[in-house]
Each structure stands twice: as structure tokens, then as C-alpha cells.
Amino acid sequence: xxxxxxxxxxxxxxxxLLIAHSAFLWxxxxxxxxxxxxxxxxxxxxxxVLQQAFAHxxxxxxxxxxxxxxxxxxxQASRAADIYRAVLAAxxxxxxxxxQIAKQAPQDWLALFRQHxxxxxxxxxxxxxxxxxxxxxxxxxxxxxxSPFGGIKPGAWQDDPFGLFxxxxxTRARETPVRPRDGWLFVGDGRRQYVxxxxxxxxxxxxxxxxxxxVPLLEQARQAAYKSVPQVxxxxxxxxxxxxxxxxxxKWEVSTIGFGSLLGIVVLIWLTFHSFKPxxxxxxxxxxxxLGALSVCWLLFERIHLLTLVFGASLIGGAQDYGTYFLxxxxxxxxxxLDSWQLxxxxxxxxxxxxxxxxxxxxxxxxxxxxxxxxxxxxxALGMIFAWxxxxxxxxxxxxAGTLKSARLAQWCAASLERWPSLRLQRSMWWVAALFVAFAxxxxxxxxxxxxxxxxxxxxxxxxxxQIKLSRLLDAPAPAQFFLVRGANSETVLQRExxxxxxxxxxxxxxxxxxxxxxxxxxxSLRTQVARRALIxxxxxxxxxxxxALAARIGADDQxxxxxxxxxxxxxxxxxxxDFLKTSASEPVRHLWLGPVDGGxxxxxxxxxxxxxxxxxxxxxxxxxxxxxWVDKVGEISSVLGRxxxxxxxxxxxxxxxxYGMLYPRYRSAAWRVLAPTALASVATLALLGLSGQSLQLFxxxxxxxxxxxGVDYGIFFQEHPSRRDPVAWLAVGLSALSxxxxxxxxxxxxxxALQAFGLTMLIGTVAVWFLAPxxxxxxxxxxxxxxx
Amino acid sequence: xxxxxxxxFMLASLALLGAAPVAKKIQTMLAKPKVLCGRFxxxxxxxxxxxxxxxxxxxxxxxxxxxxxxxxxxxPNSLKLTRDEIIxxxxxxxxxxxxxxxxxxxxxxxxxLFALLAGDLEQLEKLFDIDGTAQDNDWxxxxxxxxxxLAKAIGSIALDGGVYVKNIVISEASGDRTQIVFSVIQxxxxxxxxxxxxxx
Numbered sequence: 001x002x003x004x005x006x007x008x009x010x011x012x013x014x015x016x017l018l019i020a021h022s023a024f025l026w027x028x029x030x031x032x033x034x035x036x037x038x039x040x041x042x043x044x045x046x047x048x049v050l051q052q053a054f055a056h057x058x059x060x061x062x063x064x065x066x067x068x069x070x071x072x073x074x075x076q077a078s079r080a081a082d083i084y085r086a087v088l089a090a091x092x093x094x095x096x097x098x099x100q101i102a103k104q105a106p107q108d109w110l111a112l113f114r115q116h117x118x119x120x121x122x123x124x125x126x127x128x129x130x131x132x133x134x135x136x137x138x139x140x141x142x143x144x145x146x147s148p149f150g151g152i153k154p155g156a157w158q159d160d161p162f163g164l165f166x167x168x169x170x171t172r173a174r175e176t177p178v179r180p181r182d183g184w185l186f187v188g189d190g191r192r193q194y195v196x197x198x199x200x201x202x203x204x205x206x207x208x209x210x211x212x213x214x215v216p217l218l219e220q221a222r223q224a225a226y227k228s229v230p231q232v233x234x235x236x237x238x239x240x241x242x243x244x245x246x247x248x249x250x251k252w253e254v255s256t257i258g259f260g261s262l263l264g265i266v267v268l269i270w271l272t273f274h275s276f277k278p279x280x281x282x283x284x285x286x287x288x289x290x291l292g293a294l295s296v297c298w299l300l301f302e303r304i305h306l307l308t309l310v311f312g313a314s315l316i317g318g319a320q321d322y323g324t325y326f327l328x329x330x331x332x333x334x335x336x337x338l339d340s341w342q343l344x345x346x347x348x349x350x351x352x353x354x355x356x357x358x359x360x361x362x363x364x365x366x367x368x369x370x371x372x373x374x375x376x377x378x379x380x381a382l383g384m385i386f387a388w389x390x391x392x393x394x395x396x397x398x399x400x401a402g403t404l405k406s407a408r409l410a411q412w413c414a415a416s417l418e419r420w421p422s423l424r425l426q427r428s429m430w431w432v433a434a435l436f437v438a439f440a441x442x443x444x445x446x447x448x449x450x451x452x453x454x455x456x457x458x459x460x461x462x463x464x465x466x467q468i469k470l471s472r473l474l475d476a477p478a479p480a481q482f483f484l485v486r487g488a489n490s491e492t493v494l495q496r497e498x499x500x501x502x503x504x505x506x507x508x509x510x511x512x513x514x515x516x517x518x519x520x521x522x523x524x525s526l527r528t529q530v531a532r533r534a535l536i537x538x539x540x541x542x543x544x545x546x547x548x549a550l551a552a553r554i555g556a557d558d559q560x561x562x563x564x565x566x567x568x569x570x571x572x573x574x575x576x577x578x579d580f581l582k583t584s585a586s587e588p589v590r591h592l593w594l595g596p597v598d599g600g601x602x603x604x605x606x607x608x609x610x611x612x613x614x615x616x617x618x619x620x621x622x623x624x625x626x627x628x629x630w631v632d633k634v635g636e637i638s639s640v641l642g643r644x645x646x647x648x649x650x651x652x653x654x655x656x657x658x659x660y661g662m663l664y665p666r667y668r669s670a671a672w673r674v675l676a677p678t679a680l681a682s683v684a685t686l687a688l689l690g691l692s693g694q695s696l697q698l699f700x701x702x703x704x705x706x707x708x709x710x711g712v713d714y715g716i717f718f719q720e721h722p723s724r725r726d727p728v729a730w731l732a733v734g735l736s737a738l739s740x741x742x743x744x745x746x747x748x749x750x751x752x753x754a755l756q757a758f759g760l761t762m763l764i765g766t767v768a769v770w771f772l773a774p775x776x777x778x779x780x781x782x783x784x785x786x787x788x789x
Numbered sequence: 790x791x792x793x794x795x796x797x798f799m800l801a802s803l804a805l806l807g808a809a810p811v812a813k814k815i816q817t818m819l820a821k822p823k824v825l826c827g828r829f830x831x832x833x834x835x836x837x838x839x840x841x842x843x844x845x846x847x848x849x850x851x852x853x854x855x856x857x858x859x860x861x862x863x864x865p866n867s868l869k870l871t872r873d874e875i876i877x878x879x880x881x882x883x884x885x886x887x888x889x890x891x892x893x894x895x896x897x898x899x900x901x902l903f904a905l906l907a908g909d910l911e912q913l914e915k916l917f918d919i920d921g922t923a924q925d926n927d928w929x930x931x932x933x934x935x936x937x938x939l940a941k942a943i944g945s946i947a948l949d950g951g952v953y954v955k956n957i958v959i960s961e962a963s964g965d966r967t968q969i970v971f972s973v974i975q976x977x978x979x980x981x982x983x984x985x986x987x988x989x
Binding site for chain 2: 139142143145146147155156157158159179181188189190554555556557559560563564
């Protein structure tokens with residue numbers, strides 16, 4: 001066995017390992033792709049506490065599913081809800097009803113607050129305590145006393161004669177419009193009455209199994225509800241619904257793009273070689289590429305994102321370039337007495353250069369901070385390398401001289417090259433150049449920019465509509481915009497929350513926001529608790545305070561005053577966050593309290609009733625406060641997308657110089673001819689995007705990066721075969737370009753705007769490079785340094 | 790459920806101001822006028838106070854519309870309960886307004902109060918266990934809320950009367966006791982005064 005066959009066998013054993021590993025992944029059912037869209041978002045590396053805060057908000061929402069069942073009539077709504085829930089009841093292990101709070105007796109969780117009621121005041125009551133005189137308070141107490149309906153009464157009259165604690169409870173109740181009603185949770189919008197059905201998902205929201213089980217089940221329950229009450233409205237929202245929609249879409253795209261490009265390539269090769277053998281060979285290199293990418297990617301990341309597979313499906317188009325190039329050369333070398341190993345040796349420098357430039361293009365994608373993108377880049381680069389190695393190790397063994405026959409397409413292709421225009425310094429060329437510059441300038445001037453998070457996901461409109469409706473009805477706090485408050489200890493955090501809330505109160509008055517939720521709403525800082533107790537003692541409990549005056553009016557004796565005073569003071573002990581967190585009442589705010597974190601304590605102040613116009617006000621409100629940070633995850637992602645659009649733009653530009661540097665040692669003064677078609681194609685692509693009204697986004701720029709890798713291959717192939725009478729390059733480039741078009745062209749059918757932009761750019765760019773490349777080939781004397789013999 | 794919070798406990802506790810049983814029999818004894826107005830005298834005995842606190846005023850119950858409760862002595866104070874809202878006026882000022890669209894307990898409170906003043910025991914039976922006696926033209930009942938949380942918040946309610954409800958006694962869990970006596974009952978179109986009609 002000689003060295004070459006040994007290499008082929010070594011590679012065969014590597015391929016066996018890949019097959020074994022993939023089979024293991026497949027049969028062990030580990031191969032469930034990830035559909036979490038957040039996995040595509042950048043990790044907040046600079047600030048772990050901020051990352052933790054966001055994760056806290058996300059975790060609070062992720063495993064939750066909320067369904068509203070509404071009708072104009074409450075009885076109808078609750079009847080439909082009964083039926084809806086009955087359908088789900090059989091699947092308790094999947095979806096668990098989460099509305100015990102509707103059945104919980106309020107007294108249970110009021111008890112804690114009653115013990116600390118002295119410090120629990122609304123901002124309005126606190127202001128009144130500072131500004132109003134004794135008669136004001138006595139009037140309030142007497143009115144409450146004599147009215148049969150003294151307003152809200154959380155206990156005996158003498159425990160809260162001035163209604164301060166009742167006010168506080170009422171204000172807390174207004175933090176949500178949801179109310180218990182007949183054992184259900186209820187919310188109404190004046191037109192319809194809705195039963196609120198909260199569920200907890202028992203399987204991870206991003207597991208395929210959960211999605212495949214939950215979505216049909218909800219539909220079944222929806223249909224059952226419609227059947228019994230035809231006018232019922234069912235609104236559902238939950239992370240799992242988005243994940244399921246994204247997953248189904250990605251699956252469809254993987255199969256369409258993968259199968260479509262595969263089929264296209266088979267047809268192409270058949271037309272070119274009129275033989276099955278090349279098809280099998282190309283499939284072999286692509287197959288090993290895909291297996292290798294999957295296997296190594298899994299070892300590196302321990303998971304595969306669905307979008308990686310979508311993107312990776314387009315790999316099929318790229319990975320066959322090397323095989324095609326080899327086969328085309330084999331075909332044309334059949335006139336010469338070269339054996340396949342000698343041929344490979346001759347092709348190796350060009351093949352290697354082509355691989356390196358393409359892989360570099362992919363790896364530039366890995367420079368972005370988006371983990372999903374990084375995975376896609378690594379997956380693609382690995383696929384290229386494995387396909388390339390398969391060509392290098394196996395093809396010379398498998399394809400001997402004379403194996404291939406040329407078909408009519410190859411001959412037609414050769415004929416077409418001779419008629420293809422070539423670049424020459426003449427007057428008409430100046431006109432073409434001038435026209436091109438005018439076209440480019442005009443196109444570029446029309447090019448806007450767009451850096452929107454929605455590029456990454458495009459959920460069905462119905463889901464978005466239901467989500468918006470549900471958030472509006474429930475007046476739910478914004479999950480991606482909030483204030484992060486930090487301090488050395490919990491007391492400092494609470495004090496800082498209180499300072500922030502003073503800035504937010506005017507925004508509520510001006511209806512810029514609906515309200516806020518914060519730990520300090522429930523547990524004031526100790527400083528505030530002390531101040532409020534002092535205020536109450538001074539206004540009510542002094543010898544000539546309002547309580548004594550009230551006693552005189554209702555004929556109560558000193559003993560009554562003493563006893564009442566004692567009971568009040570007993571309710572003035574300190575309330576700490578931990579006391580509150582232990583009770584079931586804290587459940588709705590628990591996710592806001594991050595507690596001990598790196599370097600201190602932290603909490604979240606969440607906001608209700610936001611819209612895009614409120615964001616600048618909020619950002620300003622948080623400014624200049626110690627330890628308070630405004631977090632706008634949506635805005636942040638958009639700004640990251642924008643930043644990386646610019647950053648990658650520069651990377652693309654610099655890469656041209658880098659690639660030129662790599663090409664120069666081999667092609668010297670002709671190196672620019674390798675690069676120019678791609679550069680011009682990129683300029684033309686951007687101009688066309690501008691003309692067609694597209695807005696420039698990160699993913700266009702990333703595609704230009706990849707186009708550089710692919711396009712330079714074509715330039716290299718042509719520069720290796722500069723003669724107009726030598727159709728090898730033209731044939732290889734034609735086949736490569738067509739298959740790239742098939743794969744990336746199909747990617748432009750993707751419903752994910754980012755992938756679509758990527759596909760479209762590749763589509764236009766590849767066509768342009770394909771048609772431009774022969775114009776730049778130069779067939780006078782050989783201008784590059786001959787590779788090693 | 791994080792975003793959702795159940796908070797109408799205090800409203801629920803208001804609803805629990807009254808009660809009565811032996812419903813069917815009593816139901817036949819009661820007159821059910823479209824409009825019913827009269828005078829009330831309320832006496833509240835608070836724990837730790839020797840003297841009860843007295844107040845009086847006028848009330849109106851209008852079928853299909855709601856209840857108007859006007860305290861005249863010692864402080865003017867009006868309460869209007871309709872199907873869709875509760876409004877409390879302290880003097881001329883609106884001291885409290887609760888909307889049934891947001892607070893479903895408003896409807897419950899209103900139906901209970903209406904039923905109490907009209908003696909509609911069938912309605913009350915939905916929420917209360919009713920226990921009592923009815924003889925000749927007199928009846929008396931005690932009401933206890935079926936929901937334990939509610940029972941704890943309201944305590945018990947005793948009602949007695951004949952053709953109309955005459956007395957209501959509310960005994961709260963805290964030990965406070967409120968007695969309301971109705972008198973000078975008028976029915977029909979002329980029962981409501983002009984300013985009362987204006988408030989509706």
C-alpha cells in the first residue's frame with residue numbers, strides 16, 4: 001500500500017467515525033435542534049448582572065402560557081372556559097393550570113401586611129399627611145365610620161380609621177386589572193368579558209416534543225370551545241407558540257432548500273457529464289461535508305440551532321465546488337497523459353487558495369457576537385473543509401483518467417466562452433465603466449438602513465395580534481424594557497428604587513406610562529419605613545394628635561385611645577424583603593428581586609403601558625441616578641445589529657486587501673483580475689438592492705463577506721485557465737455558480753428576513769461574479785508563478 | 790401567575806354586609822314594590838367604646854336600577870349603587886367610584902345590598918346559608934357566608950321584618966356591631982323626593 005492509498009484509507013476511517021457519531025446522535029435522539037430565537041442574540045458579556053436580570057425576566061415568562069376565553073356574557077365565557085380547560089385537563093403532565101390565586105382567600109396574604117401597616121402608605125397619603133391638618137383626617141374617619149359602606153375595609157375600623165392601609169391595598173390591587181370572579185380569574189375590556197387561564201408548561205418551551213404536543217392540543221381545546229359557544233373569542237400567548245411557529249417554518253425551509261439544491265445539482269451534473277458516477281462522487285463529498293459539520297459542531301457547541309441547519313442546507317451548494325472543479329479538470333486533462341494524482345498535485349495550489357478564501361469568508365461571520373451566527377459560520381466552514389478533504393483524499397483514487405465523458409452541455413459551454421466579452425482598454429469600455437459608476441452611485445444613494453430585531457424572527461401575524469391583545473387586556477409589564485437597580489445591600493437598592501419612582505410618578509400623571517412594579521411598592525426601604533412611622537406618630541398618635549381628637553368626637557375614653565395606640569404601634573415593626581418573599585403574596589413580584597448578585601444586591605423595576613414614544617422619557621428619567629440603569633433589550637439588539645453592520649462593512653473592505661495579499665504571491669500583477677469581478681459584483685449588488693427599495697442590514701453585509709469567499713474561487717479558477725480556448729474554468733465556474741444560486745437562491749425564499757436578505761444578496765452577487773469573471777481573465781503569457789511540479 | 794394579581798378581597802368583604810334563610814316562605818310574605826323609600830336609623834357599637842354611634846338618613850331601593858343610601862345626620866354622605874358602578878359622595882365630592890367593568894365584585898356587592906334591603910332571600914341564598922323562622926306576618930333569619938374567607942371578613946348578618954325588612958344587624962368578626970332600623974316606609978311613584986330622583 002503506498003502513501004496515497006494509505007491517506008485514502010485513513011480518511012475512510014475518519015468518515016466511518018463521523019458516520020458512527022452521527023448515527024449515535026440520531027438513534028440516541030439527542031439530535032433535536034434548538035429553536036430558541038434568543039440563542040441567536042448576543043450574550044451580554046460586559047455585565048453579568050444585566051444578563052442575569054434579563055434571564056430572570058425571560059425565565060419568568062418562558063414556561064408560561066396564558067389563554068383568554070372571552071364572550072359578551074360572563075356565563076358564556078366561563079362555560080367556554082370550562083370546556084377549554086376540560087380538554088386540557090387530561091394532559092396535566094404537559095400543561096398545568098396555574099390559577100390557585102383565584103381561589104386563595106385574601107385574608108391569608110393580607111396578614112403579613114396588616115402587621116406592618118404603619119409603614120405602608122401610598123405616595124398620595126404620605127403627601128396628605130405632610131400637608132393636611134387635623135380636621136381633614138377626623139372628617140375622613142367619621143365619614144368612614146358612619147357610612148354603611150366605609151370603602152375598603154381590610155380589618156376592624158379602629159385598626160385603620162383614616163383609611164391609609166386600605167388606600168395602600170387598593171393601589172396595589174390596581175397594579176393589575178385581573179380579578180378573581182366565581183373561582184376564575186377575570187379581565188374585561190368593557191365589550192367582552194374574559195376568563196384568564198394561566199398555564200405552566202411542564203416541558204421546556206423550546207423542546208420539539210413540547211411544541212408538537214401543545215400546539216395541536218390548544219387548537220383542539222379552541223375548537224371545542226367554539227363548538228359549544230360559537231361567539232367565543234380565544235386569545236393565547238406564550239413563548240412556546242412562537243417557538244413552535246419558528247420551528248415549523250425552519251423545518252420546512254431546511255427540507256425545501258436542502259432537497260431543492262440537491263436535486264438541482266444532480267440534474268446539472270447529469271447534463272454535464274451524462275453519467276451517474278460524477279453525481280455519486282459529488283454527493284459523496286457533500287455528504288461527508290455535512291456529516292463532518294454536524295458531528296464536529298455538536299462536539300463544539302453541544303447543540304445545533306434550527307437556523308444553523310437552514311443556513312447549513314445552503315452549504316450543499318458551496319461544498320460541491322471543489323469536486324466539480326476537479327472533475328472538470330479531469331475531463332479536460334484526458335487528452336494529456338496525466339494520472340489523477342498528478343492532476344491533483346497540479347490543482348492543489350488553486351484548490352487550497354479557494355478553500356482558504358472561502359473559509360475565511362465564513363469565519364468572518366464568526367467574528368460577530370451572535371452565538372447563532374457563530375455556529376452557522378463554524379458549521380459551514382467545517383462542511384467546506386470536510387468536503388475539500390474528501391476531494392483531495394478520495395477523488396484521485398476514484399476517478400481515473402478516461403472515466404469521464406463530456407456531454408453536449410460541456411461543449412456548448414466551451415463554445416460560449418469564446419464569444420464572451422473580454423475587458424480591453426478601448427473607448428467603448430470607458431462608456432461601460434461610466435454607465436456602471438452612474439448606476440452604482442444612483443443605486444447606493446437610494447439605499448436606506450434597517451437594524452430591527454424583527455430581522456431575526458418573523459412570527460405569523462395572528463400570533464403577534466393575539467400577543468398584543470393579551471398584553472393590552474392584562475396590562476402586562478414590558479418584558480424587554482425595564483430599570484435595573486443596584487446597590488451594596490438590599491436597603492440601598494430599595495432606597496434607589498424609591499428615588500427612581502419619584503421620577504416615574506410624573507410620567508404616570510402625564511400618561512406616558514401606565515405604571516410600574518417594584519419590590520419597594522410592597523416593602524419600602526427601612527429609611528422610608530422609619531420616616532413614615534414618625535410621620536404617623538406625629539400626626540395621629542401625639543397627645544394632641546388626630547386620634548385623640550377623634551376619640552373626643554365619638555365619645556371614646558382615654559383607655560380606648562391608649563389601647564388603639566398600642567395596637568397601632570405594634571403594627572410598626574420593620575418589614576424586610578425576605579419576610580415578604582416568604583409569603584405567597586410575593587409570587588407576582590418575586591421575579592423582580594434579583595437579591596444578592598456580583599458586587600451587591602439588584603432588583604428590577606418593570607413598567608406597564610409602554611409604547612415607543614415613552615422610551616426616550618424613560619431613558620431620561622433613569623439618568624443621573626446612582627445605581628439605576630435603563631435597559632432596553634429591543635433597542636440594544638437593534639443597536640448591536642447596527643453596530644455590527646458598520647463593523648462588518650469595514651471587515652469586508654479590509655478582507656479585500658487581505659485576500660489580495662494572499663493572492664499576490666501566486667498571481668502577482670494579475671491578482672487584481674482575480675478580485676475585481678467579486679468587487680464589482682458586490683458594488684452592483686448593493687446598487688440593485690438600493691434600486692429595489694431594500695434597506696441595508698447586517699445580513700446583506702455578511703452575505704457580501706461570503707460572496708468574497710465564493711467569488712474569489714471563480715476568479716482563481718479563471719486565472720488558472722486564462723486561455724479562451726480552455727473551457728475548464730468556465731465549465732467549473734458555471735456549475736459552481738448554478739449550484740450556489742440553487743442553494744442561496746432558495747434561501748431567499750426563507751420567511752426569516754435575515755436569511756432572505758442573505759439569500760438575495762448571494763443570488764444577485766453570484767450571478768454578477770459568474771458573468772463578470774471571464775471578462776477579466778487574461779490569456780497572454782502566463783503571469784503567475786508556476787506551482788511546484 | 791406573575792402578572793396577574795388577585796386583589797378584590799377588600800371588595801368582596803364589602804359585599805358581605807348582609808343575610809337571611811327559610812327563603813321561599815318569607816318571599817311570599819314580602820311586598821315587592823317597584824320603588825321603596827324610607828328612613829333608617831343606624832347604631833354602631835364599636836369594641837372598646839361605651840356609647841354606640843348613631844346616625845340616620847334616607848334610603849331608596851328601585852327595582853332594576855339600584856340603591857341610594859343617604860346619611861343625613863351627623864354627616865351628609867351619599868352612596869349610589871347601580872348595576873355598573875358604586876359611587877360614594879362625601880358632601881358634593883365623589884369620594885369613591887368603582888366600575889363593574891374593572892371590578893367584577895361591584896356587581897356582587899350591589900346585588901347583595903339590593904337583596905338585603907328588598908329582602909330578596911332567593912338571591913341571597915346563592916352566597917349565604919340561611920337559617921331562621923317565619924310565623925304569621927313576622928320572620929327573622931341569620932345569614933352566614935358560604936365562603937369561609939368571606940364569612941371571616943363579614944361575620945354574620947341577622948334580618949327581620951314582615952311585609953318589608955325592619956331590622957338588619959351585622960356582627961363583624963372584630964366584635965363591632967351595626968344595627969339598622971327601617972321606618973316610615975313609602976312605596977310607589979311618590980316615594981322618592983325630587984333630589985333623590987335627581988341623584989339616580
